[in-house]
Amino acid sequence: GQNIDQPTEMTATEGAIVQINCTYQTSGFNGLFWYQQHAGEAPTFLSYNVLDGLEEKGRFSSFLSRSKGYSYLLLKELQMKDSASYLCAGPDSNYQLIWGAGTKLIIKP
């Protein structure tokens, strides 16, 4: 089976760095996705990691450790517009995405 866990809520300060963790147990791992969802809007794709290591995309980076069943999303130079929910998702053995409940990130001035 597959289970994905992430913190419910985090708070950070504008201009700072925040790391959002995601842990998973999977019987058929096939990569891990991160999505951003602003309130009242649809999720939008941020990153996809299939190999171990860190992938950087501007202010956002995503890390994966397959042996530890662990991923994190790193947001640097936080801006107020980064206030959103961040969802991690991983495919099960049928290639169907299983989603975490999301981490609500609150940015304070």
Next chain:
Amino acid sequence: KAGVTQTPRYLIKTRGQQVTLSCSPISGHRSVSWYQQTPGQGLQFLFEYFSETQRNKGNFPGRFSGRQFSNSRSEMNVSTLELGDSALYLCASSSPGAGGQTYEQYFGPGTRLTVT
């Protein structure tokens, strides 16, 4: 390329009624997945259609059904609506490989259903 579109955007129904939601995927995408999202519950997977066939199904009662047409457009139907069905219904399209590998999903804006 046009994005994923969903109609209607908002819907108010009463208990016991039925509802049909529509989703048009990105051109060329053959996979359409449907999700229910409620506050604090995250995305709950309903089902996925690929080339007019239901390929995966989540853990929802039989009142929830769907179909996909030859042009990849998909519809979702909920019969005998209950108050607990009030939620944001999202569809997402993707272009999986021949082996079914998971690829990035592109979401539509969603249909917000309120059941009174």
